[in-house]
Amino acid sequence: MAITNFPNKGDDKKISLRNSEEPQFSHSYANKLKNEYPKIWKAGGNIRGNQAYQLWTKAKKGEDTPAIREWIKEREAWIKRHYRDGQKFKKDVEPNISNVAGVVAQIKWGTIGNLGESKMKSVINELKKKLDKKEKKNNNMKNQEIQEIQERHIQKIEETNDAFIIYYGKAEKPEVELPIEDNYKDDEERKSVEFEKRMTKSDIQMRDEQSNTVVGYAAVFNALSENLGGFRETVNKRAFDGRLEDDVRFLINHDGMPLGRTTAGTLRLSIDETGLKYEVDLPDTPTANELRTALERKEITQSSFQFTVEEDNWEERDGQMFREITKVGRLLDVAAVTFPAYPDATVALRKLENFKNTQKEKEEYKAEEKDLHYRSIRELKIKLLNQIKPNEIS
Numbered sequence: 001m002a003i004t005n006f007p008n009k010g011d012d013k014k015i016s017l018r019n020s021e022e023p024q025f026s027h028s029y030a031n032k033l034k035n036e037y038p039k040i041w042k043a044g045g046n047i048r049g050n051q052a053y054q055l056w057t058k059a060k061k062g063e064d065t066p067a068i069r070e071w072i073k074e075r076e077a078w079i080k081r082h083y084r085d086g087q088k089f090k091k092d093v094e095p096n097i098s099n100v101a102g103v104v105a106q107i108k109w110g111t112i113g114n115l116g117e118s119k120m121k122s123v124i125n126e127l128k129k130k131l132d133k134k135e136k137k138n139n140n141m142k143n144q145e146i147q148e149i150q151e152r153h154i155q156k157i158e159e160t161n162d163a164f165i166i167y168y169g170k171a172e173k174p175e176v177e178l179p180i181e182d183n184y185k186d187d188e189e190r191k192s193v194e195f196e197k198r199m200t201k202s203d204i205q206m207r208d209e210q211s212n213t214v215v216g217y218a219a220v221f222n223a224l225s226e227n228l229g230g231f232r233e234t235v236n237k238r239a240f241d242g243r244l245e246d247d248v249r250f251l252i253n254h255d256g257m258p259l260g261r262t263t264a265g266t267l268r269l270s271i272d273e274t275g276l277k278y279e280v281d282l283p284d285t286p287t288a289n290e291l292r293t294a295l296e297r298k299e300i301t302q303s304s305f306q307f308t309v310e311e312d313n314w315e316e317r318d319g320q321m322f323r324e325i326t327k328v329g330r331l332l333d334v335a336a337v338t339f340p341a342y343p344d345a346t347v348a349l350r351k352l353e354n355f356k357n358t359q360k361e362k363e364e365y366k367a368e369e370k371d372l373h374y375r376s377i378r379e380l381k382i383k384l385l386n387q388i389k390p391n392e393i394s
Helices: 027-036 046-060 066-082 101-108 117-150 187-192 286-296 346-387
Strands: 154-159 164-168 196-200 213-220 231-235 249-252 255-261 267-271 275-281 302-317 320-337
Touching (some): 027 101, 066 101, 196 213, 213 302, 213 320, 255 286
Parallel strands (some): 249 320
Antiparallel strands (some): 154 164, 213 275, 249 255, 267 275
């Protein structure tokens, strides 16, 4: 009979949360967060994270199925990869919907990262207070709207065969809009936000056989991407304005020692009609020589870039969501990549979800505002009809 290899390879303990080496986060806290603050819950964890929470819940109830046992083993490996995901909050970083994804994911997996359970709860509780304050502000705006309607001046009342018509003056007030949350407290916090990665469908190659210079495009303008998990994307030709001065590295697979750097003059960025072009002078190192050989043999043919988005536009066309990146907030690196891996669109997917939620909130807010308007008119009509004398009705 095969051993379980749990919790580590060579071990033969029963696969269960009780025998796990990774401590569990409070399930009751996670359940309350899921039910009472769905906006925070949706901020991290993606589809597998939601499945992890469901399997965790079943395991807590004593269920023991092959799917649950497989998840418990997966959980051991998952937290080792994501243990430091909340590291930014050890500094003076204020939590917001855009930067708590790592902590929320740890909670969904029932794990405790390097912040510790107490600090994880503290981060989420601080964000809860921010959302509560925002909701209170929205409620105050609604109450103010009711008060303004009630204070309008009734000009006259007319009676028809089957109704009374009330004429009143318009309220002088600015259009009510939903508050916009500032996602970043300062530059340090902006740097703590997760970066996005995109593959570029453009060849990377040596300039010529005698040259040590690699040439490629980190981004191609106005080229429609593949489906990124719910949306497709283009990059506006002005998106990299101001980014050529960033401290950018050239890497392999976005990892390891830099093979070029803009501040050292060994990596040069430029903009042309095609996109964001880069040229890098390779050093005489084993890694650079391996890359040079791989490029010459066409074993590496694609580039990728890692970045944050400061401004973008979303729209829906024929049931498909499209995103245009109009301003890159920071360009971290450009890289030669060995595998055409699926682009890291996690951050963008959260922004898409936030966009959809915001649109839904606006629609709900307008519907509530319209309903309040008509209910207030009815209440005013009843109140007025109870106060006026019959000979005042024209």
